[in-house]
Amino acid sequence: MSSKQQLLSPDPPLRVACVGGGQLGRMMALEAPRLGIAMTFLDPGGIQCPCAQIVPHDRIVKGGLKDADQLRAIAQNCDVLTVEIEHVGVEILQELETSGVNVQPSARVLTIIRDKYLQKQHFASHGVPLPPFQVTSSVQEIQQAATTLGLPLMLKTRKGGYDGRGNAVLESNTEQAIQEAIQKLMPTSDQQQPQPQENLDIYAEGWIDYQCEVAVMVVRSSNGQDTVSYPAVNAIQQDSICRLVLVPVRNVSMDVRQECERVAKQAIDSLGQGASGMFGVELFVTQQGQVLLNEIAPRPHNTGHYTQDACAISQFENHLRGICGMPLGTTKLITEAAAMVNVLGAKSGTMADTLKSSNRAMSLPGAVVHWYGKAGCRAGRKMGHINVVGDSQEQVDAVLEELLALEGVPVS
Ligand code: ATP
Ligand code: MG
Ligand code: MG
Numbered sequence: 184m185s186s187k188q189q190l191l192s193p194d195p196p197l198r199v200a201c202v203g204g205g206q207l208g209r210m211m212a213l214e215a216p217r218l219g220i221a222m223t224f225l226d227p228g229g230i231q232c233p234c235a236q237i238v239p240h241d242r243i244v245k246g247g248l249k250d251a252d253q254l255r256a257i258a259q260n261c262d263v264l265t266v267e268i269e270h271v272g273v274e275i276l277q278e279l280e281t282s283g284v285n286v287q288p289s290a291r292v293l294t295i296i297r298d299k300y301l302q303k304q305h306f307a308s309h310g311v312p313l314p315p316f317q318v319t320s321s322v323q324e325i326q327q328a329a330t331t332l333g334l335p336l337m338l339k340t341r342k343g344g345y346d347g348r349g350n351a352v353l354e355s356n357t358e359q360a361i362q363e364a365i366q367k368l369m370p371t372s373d374q375q376q377p378q379p380q381e382n383l384d385i386y387a388e389g390w391i392d393y394q395c396e397v398a399v400m401v402v403r404s405s406n407g408q409d410t411v412s413y414p415a416v417n418a419i420q421q422d423s424i425c426r427l428v429l430v431p432v433r434n435v436s437m438d439v440r441q442e443c444e445r446v447a448k449q450a451i452d453s454l455g456q457g458a459s460g461m462f463g464v465e466l467f468v469t470q471q472g473q474v475l476l477n478e479i480a481p482r483p484h485n486t487g488h489y490t491q492d493a494c495a496i497s498q499f500e501n502h503l504r505g506i507c508g509m510p511l512g513t514t515k516l517i518t519e520a521a522a523m524v525n526v527l528g529a530k531s532g533t534m535a536d537t538l539k540s541s542n543r544a545m546s547l548p549g550a551v552v553h554w555y556g557k558a559g560c561r562a563g564r565k566m567g568h569i570n571v572v573g574d575s576q577e578q579v580d581a582v583l584e585e586l587l588a589l590e591g592v593p594v595s
């Protein structure tokens with residue numbers, strides 16, 4: 184890693200351009216001015232995007248995240264180019280990097296991460312513990328994988344998936360079941376047309392009967408400083424969308440907690456030079472207490488939002504510090520216990536119903552509302568989140584109970 188240390192340089196401000204202007208970019212933009220950083224965003228929504236409520240409109244560029252011209256445009260006047268999402272025009276970022284643009288994390292790192300199969304291959308070759316997996320580019324290979332890895336089998340698209348879109352569970356090894364799974368994985372194509380049988384961009388993962396899912400936020404600075412992590416947390420999903428995060432992780436031993444943090448740091452360090460800023464590391468803890476890596480994200484992550492209120496330095500500030508080569512901030516908790524609940528668009532799709540949990544949170548002790556300012560509310564869309572901090576787990580749980588009921592999350 185380069186050992187160049189960047190210190191505050193507010194006049195003129197350090198210029199950071201970000202590909203994507205959604206909620207993650209917005210929460211970076213809220214931290215940036217304190218560090219003397221001025222941000223620019225590229226987003227297909229233009230001034231309708233969540234970042235446009237935070238930065239002047241002449242710093243919002245309207246365009247697709249893979250649009251070569253617009254990527255070149257935002258790269259032109261920046262000191263560092265970063266991303267808030269991995270599904271971007273990485274080939275263009277590679278070209279920009281070659282021509283001298285400071286892309287953080289690097290195009291090479293993004294290339295590995297945005298393709299889940301390449302990610303798995305990379306980590307396997309570096310000894311990071313993983314679920315068993317194999318590439319399945321034809322129906323026949325899926326059948327073979329089901330025989331080798333067993334049923335149920337998790338099929339995943341290599342690129343572009345999020346919130347479980349891009350995953351399909353195969354329960355039986357019949358040709359019909361496989362065809363149905365492939366249809367589910369390719370929802371944008373014409374459902375009337377049979378899907379191709381060959382060259383599918385899919386791979387298969389053995390089913391993990393996990394005890395719980397854990398996430399660890401890891402941060403590295405491009406200045407070469409040692410990698411550090413925030414504490415391990417429970418990441419509780421509903422329909423493959425993160426619903427609830429509990430901090431620090433519960434119901435696992437101290438050994439398992441430490442193993443989660445060790446595996447997460449091992450994974451990010453294995454990416455080598457160019458792995459800078461925040462990384463969200465998603466893990467499975469098996470019934471036997473083994474820790475396996477699910478996937479990583481090269482950016483601030485939903486499971487790290489709690490850091491805004493439970494830590495002195497949030498994941499958004501540490502992302503900016505890391506990509507700019509500044510010294511990293513503390514990753515310690517400043518509260519005994521914390522939680523994060525995602526605010527999803529209500530089933531009715533109305534704003535009034537969606538706002539119920541946030542409005543209630545305004546009167547609950549230790550609850551902090553973070554609204555994203557998205558244009559338009561849809562059932563299931565991530566509209567905001569609520570962090571809860573407290574002096575004990577019991578205190579946090581009492582507040583959570585009400586919020587989860589309003590969000591329609593079953594409390595176990
Ligand atoms: P994200 O929104 O976190 O990017 P994603 O769409 O990339 O999610 P994954 O993280 O691959 O999807 O999987 C979504 C969820 O599906 C996981 O959090 C986990 O609950 C479940 N899952 C994924 N892989 C497996 C597996 N091999 N065995 C059992 N469950 C799995
Ligand atoms: Mg993912
Ligand atoms: Mg995931």
